Amino acid sequence: MIVDARVYLGTSLFNHGLSLTEITANMERLGIDKAILVPVKPCNYHLGPMNQLVSEAVKRHPERFMGLCRVDPWQAEAAVNEAQRGFEELGACGLYLDPWEENFQANNQILVPVLQEAQRHNKPVVINAGHVRVSHPTQIRDIASQFPKVQFVACNGGQINISGILQFEARRMLEACPNIVIDTAGTYREDFIEEIATEVGEGRVVFASGSPVYDQEFEMTRVRFAHLNPAQKQKLWGLNALKIFVSRSQ
Amino acid sequence: MIIDSHTHVDRFGWYDPPETIIRLMGEAGIDQSIIMTYVDAPDVKGSIEYIAEAFQKYPDRLIGYARMNPRRGEEAQQLFRKAMEEYGFKGLKLHPAGNRCHPARQETIDLIRLATRYRAPVLFHCGDEEFTLPLQIAEAAKACPEATIILGHCGGYFHTSDAVRVAERYPNIILETSAMPYPRLVREAVERIGAARVLYASDGPGCDPTIEVHKVKLAGLTADDQEAVFHRNIRRILDNVTLEAHSI
Numbered sequence: 001m002i003v004d005a006r007v008y009l010g011t012s013l014f015n016h017g018l019s020l021t022e023i024t025a026n027m028e029r030l031g032i033d034k035a036i037l038v039p040v041k042p043c044n045y046h047l048g049p050m051n052q053l054v055s056e057a058v059k060r061h062p063e064r065f066m067g068l069c070r071v072d073p074w075q076a077e078a079a080v081n082e083a084q085r086g087f088e089e090l091g092a093c094g095l096y097l098d099p100w101e102e103n104f105q106a107n108n109q110i111l112v113p114v115l116q117e118a119q120r121h122n123k124p125v126v127i128n129a130g131h132v133r134v135s136h137p138t139q140i141r142d143i144a145s146q147f148p149k150v151q152f153v154a155c156n157g158g159q160i161n162i163s164g165i166l167q168f169e170a171r172r173m174l175e176a177c178p179n180i181v182i183d184t185a186g187t188y189r190e191d192f193i194e195e196i197a198t199e200v201g202e203g204r205v206v207f208a209s210g211s212p213v214y215d216q217e218f219e220m221t222r223v224r225f226a227h228l229n230p231a232q233k234q235k236l237w238g239l240n241a242l243k244i245f246v247s248r249s250q
Numbered sequence: 251m252i253i254d255s256h257t258h259v260d261r262f263g264w265y266d267p268p269e270t271i272i273r274l275m276g277e278a279g280i281d282q283s284i285i286m287t288y289v290d291a292p293d294v295k296g297s298i299e300y301i302a303e304a305f306q307k308y309p310d311r312l313i314g315y316a317r318m319n320p321r322r323g324e325e326a327q328q329l330f331r332k333a334m335e336e337y338g339f340k341g342l343k344l345h346p347a348g349n350r351c352h353p354a355r356q357e358t359i360d361l362i363r364l365a366t367r368y369r370a371p372v373l374f375h376c377g378d379e380e381f382t383l384p385l386q387i388a389e390a391a392k393a394c395p396e397a398t399i400i401l402g403h404c405g406g407y408f409h410t411s412d413a414v415r416v417a418e419r420y421p422n423i424i425l426e427t428s429a430m431p432y433p434r435l436v437r438e439a440v441e442r443i444g445a446a447r448v449l450y451a452s453d454g455p456g457c458d459p460t461i462e463v464h465k466v467k468l469a470g471l472t473a474d475d476q477e478a479v480f481h482r483n484i485r486r487i488l489d490n491v492t493l494e495a496h497s498i
Contacts, residue, residue, distance in 0.1 A: 190461055214431050219431075
């Protein structure tokens with residue numbers, strides 16, 4: 001089973017967008033069984049209606065989609081209320097935080113109330129990681145170590161750097177915090193994915209495309225051609241994601 | 251036919267002996283690869299010789315670029331001359347994030363001009379870090395219009411638009427596809443500056459050459475443009491390189 005653990009739904013403020021029809025067609029073409037939908041930040045900046053949109057998609061096609069609830073922690077109590085609505089009314093399987101697009105540092109203490117809410121509902125937290133000034137692996141590690149009972153998913157391999165200079169820090173983050181896994185989208189380099197899966201733990205990596213920011217078909221090649229055995233690949237393709245997002249949702 | 255314009259062989263930084271890239275070339279169906287270290291000469295003693303030994307061991311498969319630290323001035327220039335004339339290297343690699351030497355500093359310009367005397371291409375690491383930004387490297391391209399300047403990684407994750415823009419501005423800039431994660435950028439580059447100025451590369455062995463080949467194939471180029479990107483362009487550039495320095 002192939003689970004794409006991060007696909008953005010809607011038209012983004014940042015000049016990209018996919019409709020549910022387009023996402024479904026892409027999944028059918030590429031043989032993806034299930035996708036975890038993430039609301040984009042829309043042109044009007046209002047995340048609530050986007051959470052609603054994701055929820056409606058999941059309710060229409062529960063066999064195909066799960067959805068994350070996205071909040072802006074700068075909204076303080078309103079963010080906590082939206083997270084609560086996401087978990088209790090909208091059926092969200094986790095929380096999505098985007099330090100890059102919502103402009104906060106990943107270990108800023110404004111996150112504490114929304115993370116407490118995720119912990120209260122036993123929901124995983126996906127963080128758009130690797131953006132040096134806001135979601136550096138050290139910052140993800142810092143916040144994750146304050147919430148050891150919360151499962152975190154650090155996007156983009158936990159590091160975005162085309163010199164590879166952040167790989168060491170991302171690995172240290174994973175070794176220090178057993179409650180963090182990484183997703184594969186855009187990861188520099190493929191041997192980092194292999195290294196983490198074989199040396200840190202085959203349960204510590206999930207396939208995600210991050211589309212349409214990244215190309216879904218191309219992102220699949222990172223797992224398809226990985227120098228891993230079939231059992232390890234099965235975990236990356238979907239078993240790890242199901243364990244994180246489905247088991248906790250039930 | 252595929253020539254990979256940017257790969258690594260090293261025993262000083264990350265450990266990647268030549269056999270690693272040879273194996274991955276086999277998996278990806280790559281005929282030849284341009285190799286370079288992860289470290290600068292002359293800072294790391296023996297790094298030039300290590301690359302020379304590798305391409306002498308696999309003369310039909312591997313081609314060498316000399317990765318140099320321009321800050322070492324005359325010492326770097328002498329070693330580069332030796333690399334070109336005695337060992338048969340084919341190009342210069344610069345990684346300003348590593349040696350903290352701005353692309354437009356006089357030491358860098360001097361080294362680029364020396365490479366140009368051999369008609370050898372200059373491959374820059376071009377990503378998101380300070381001193382490697384496309385607009386910074388463009389200053390070197392402007393100062394050395396006779397040089398062939400290759401933007402490795404095409405601006406990385408966040409500076410790809412700048413990479414294409416400076417390539418439109420300076421005809422001596424070539425874009426190279428390795429490691430950046432956007433197949434659509436390959437197509438955009440071909441559409442905006444022409445297929446003759448785009449090179450396939452992987453940044454292997456860390457970035458899997460098989461995956462990097464797929465990236466170019468996913469760009470949806472015409473068969474002729476794809477051939478240009480996969481081998482014709484870099485072959486044209488390498489065929490122009492000489493063993494002796496010319497005046498410029």
